[in-house]
Amino acid sequence: IALNDDACGLQSSVSADLAPGTYYIHVEGFSSFSFGDFDLSVSGTLDTPDIGNVVGPFIVCPGSEGVAYSVTGDFDSYEWTIPFGASIASGDNTGSITVDFGAFSGPISVSATNSCGSNSSAMYAYVPPAPQFTTSTTDVLCNGGSTGTIAISTTQGISPFTYTINGQATSADITGLAAGDYVIGVTDAFGCSAHDATVTVSEPDLLTVDTDGCGVVYIGAGVDYACATINTIVTGGVAGYTFDWTNTESTEGITVCPDSTSNYEVTVTDANGCTATADWQVQVVDIECSP
Numbered sequence: 001i002a003l004n005d006d007a008c009g010l011q012s013s014v015s016a017d018l019a020p021g022t023y024y025i026h027v028e029g030f031s032s033f034s035f036g037d038f039d040l041s042v043s044g045t046l047d048t049p050d051i052g053n054v055v056g057p058f059i060v061c062p063g064s065e066g067v068a069y070s071v072t073g074d075f076d077s078y079e080w081t082i083p084f085g086a087s088i089a090s091g092d093n094t095g096s097i098t099v100d101f102g103a104f105s106g107p108i109s110v111s112a113t114n115s116c117g118s119n120s121s122a123m124y125a126y127v128p129p130a131p132q133f134t135t136s137t138t139d140v141l142c143n144g145g146s147t148g149t150i151a152i153s154t155t156q157g158i159s160p161f162t163y164t165i166n167g168q169a170t171s172a173d174i175t176g177l178a179a180g181d182y183v184i185g186v187t188d189a190f191g192c193s194a195h196d197a198t199v200t201v202s203e204p205d206l207l208t209v210d211t212d213g214c215g216v217v218y219i220g221a222g223v224d225y226a227c228a229t230i231n232t233i234v235t236g237g238v239a240g241y242t243f244d245w246t247n248t249e250s251t252e253g254i255t256v257c258p259d260s261t262s263n264y265e266v267t268v269t270d271a272n273g274c275t276a277t278a279d280w281q282v283q284v285v286d287i288e289c290s291p
Contacts, residue, residue: 051119061192062103062130070096075112131157131194140203142274148177148201157188179203207237209268211280220288227257228282240271
């Protein structure tokens with residue numbers, strides 16, 4: 001930088017706009033007769049370096065990873081501050097970082113420095129409470145049926161919520177289910193998801209009824225051989241069985257004294273209203289002697 005006193009000694013000072021840096025001063029007189037002391041003063045104010053706004057999402061789901069934040073400006077170093085429980089996954093000491101979040105909200109701020117000085121920028125990151133929910137189930141009434149239900153009740157999070165069952169959209173009250181395992185998901189108004197829950201809908205064992213007993217009666221052999229007892233063997237279903245025979249009886253087993261070969265059918269109903277049927281034939285043999 002060359003500065004001339006064009007006023008031939010009458011100018012009291014010269015000045016220049018200088019960028020930050022180191023300068024060496026050389027003063028030379030107009031002639032060999034120009035000599036003497038001089039004063040040197042440096043004054044002025046450095047402009048604060050420009051920095052942009054921190055750019056990134058304001059709402060962040062708990063546990064989100066790799067969330068990007070950045071700031072514009074020409075700086076040599078960057079010092080970022082992030083919410084408690086979060087960590088900088090990449091880009092530390094640069095103008096662009098990614099953050100792995102925990103469960104806490106807080107400021108995302110940066111202090112950046114170059115040779116002209118420092119500046120800072122910040123924004124707030126809101127981490128809403130993670131959605132949580134409970135479920136209650138109603139098991140299938142009858143084996144092989146589709147009467148099971150699952151009710152979903154949210155206990156934490158920002159409404160309105162959306163629900164899924166095995167990845168498909170559903171409502172909070174799910175009906176018409178067969179027995180099996182179902183994966184339930186809940187997402188809140190911000191798109192934050194709860195941990196999936198596997199819910200089991202059960203069903204009773206298949207209700208069955210078998211019959212056994214005497215299959216033949218004899219006419220003419222006396223009262224001891226004229227009647228047959230029919231028994232039932234019930235498995236599965238839900239205990240609390242009722243019996244309905246085609247001869248209108250309602251006991252677990254019956255005794256019959258037919259005059260001709262006959263079939264007897266029983267319908268068993270369990271406590272859930274499930275039914276099973278079986279039948280038994282009693283053959284009549286006439287051994288009565290004719291005169």
